[in-house]
Amino acid sequence: MPKTSAIERNKKRIKLSAKFQAKRAELKATLANPATTDVEFFAAQKKLQKLPRNSNPIRVRNRCSLSGRPRAYIGRYGVSRITFRELALSGKIPGVTKSSW
Numbered sequence: 001m002p003k004t005s006a007i008e009r010n011k012k013r014i015k016l017s018a019k020f021q022a023k024r025a026e027l028k029a030t031l032a033n034p035a036t037t038d039v040e041f042f043a044a045q046k047k048l049q050k051l052p053r054n055s056n057p058i059r060v061r062n063r064c065s066l067s068g069r070p071r072a073y074i075g076r077y078g079v080s081r082i083t084f085r086e087l088a089l090s091g092k093i094p095g096v097t098k099s100s101w
Contacts, residue, residue: 007068010061013054020055024048 030036030044053059062073064080072081077093088096 002063002068002070006070007063010063013060016052016055017057017060020051021057024051024055027051 027044027048031041031048036044061070062075063070064073064083065078066083067080069080069082073079074081074084077084077087079087084093087093089098
C-alpha cells in the first residue's frame with residue numbers, strides 16, 4: 001500500500017488540473033496561433049508560467065483506484081495488475097477469464 005500522502009498529492013493534482021484546464025488551453029491556443037504578435041506571445045507565455053506547476057495534467061499519475069498502486073496500471077479497468085488479477089479470478093470483472101492452453 002502506498003503512502004497516503006502520495007495518494008492525496010495526486011488527488012490535489014487532479015483537482016488543480018481540472019480547475020486550470022480551460023485557462024491553460026486558452027493560453028496554449030494563443031501560443032500555437034501563427035497570427036499572434038510577439039508581445040501577445042510573450043505575455044501568454046508568462047501567464048502560462050505563472051500557473052501552478054501541479055495544474056499541468058502531465059504531472060497527474062495514474063493510480064489503482066482500489067489499492068493506490070502507481071505501477072502496472074491497466075487503464076481500461078482503472079486498477080493495477082495485481083488487483084485486476086484478484087478481481088478477475090473472483091469473477092468480479094465480466095467477460096474476463098483465465099487463459100489456459
